[in-house]
Amino acid sequence: MPENVTVDELKFVAAVAGATGAVVAAVIAGVFALIGNWMNKRSEERKHLLDLCSKMATENLMRDLETAKATNAKTGKSVPVAPIDAYFIHMLTLIKAVRSSGSQQKMIEEWQRTHSTTRAAVEQAIQEDAERKK
Numbered sequence: 001m002p003e004n005v006t007v008d009e010l011k012f013v014a015a016v017a018g019a020t021g022a023v024v025a026a027v028i029a030g031v032f033a034l035i036g037n038w039m040n041k042r043s044e045e046r047k048h049l050l051d052l053c054s055k056m057a058t059e060n061l062m063r064d065l066e067t068a069k070a071t072n073a074k075t076g077k078s079v080p081v082a083p084i085d086a087y088f089i090h091m092l093t094l095i096k097a098v099r100s101s102g103s104q105q106k107m108i109e110e111w112q113r114t115h116s117t118t119r120a121a122v123e124q125a126i127q128e129d130a131e132r133k134k
Contacts, residue, residue, distance in 0.1 A: 049092075052095065054088065057087035068081050080130075089118070
């Protein structure tokens with residue numbers, strides 16, 4: 001033991017080291033808890049988004065099926081309806097565009113891309129329907 005260090009000073013250093021260790025451990029545990037909470041929140045938001053997309057896509061598909069049936073009953077012509085994945089993609093991209101923090105111009109561009117994607121899916125459904133009837 002060095003001559004100029006007292007027992008009380010050593011006890012103080014030991015106490016400070018213990019307290020510092022406890023504080024560091026608490027900070028590390030807190031950081032990991034925050035990261036875990038953030039990941040859970042993000043996961044819940046994604047789940048909610050997918051549930052919302054699924055419900056909206058199903059509602060839109062059902063509405064279009066009813067419209068197609070009514071048109072078929074009135075005119076006797078078959079009206080093709082896009083598959084549900086087209087509705088789901090459409091709703092998912094629209095919700096993402098609305099939730100984005102970008103400019104209004106970017107939102108409009110995203111909606112235009114969504115419209116193009118949906119239109120392509122509908123055209124594909126029309127072609128498949130026509131080929132099935134041949």
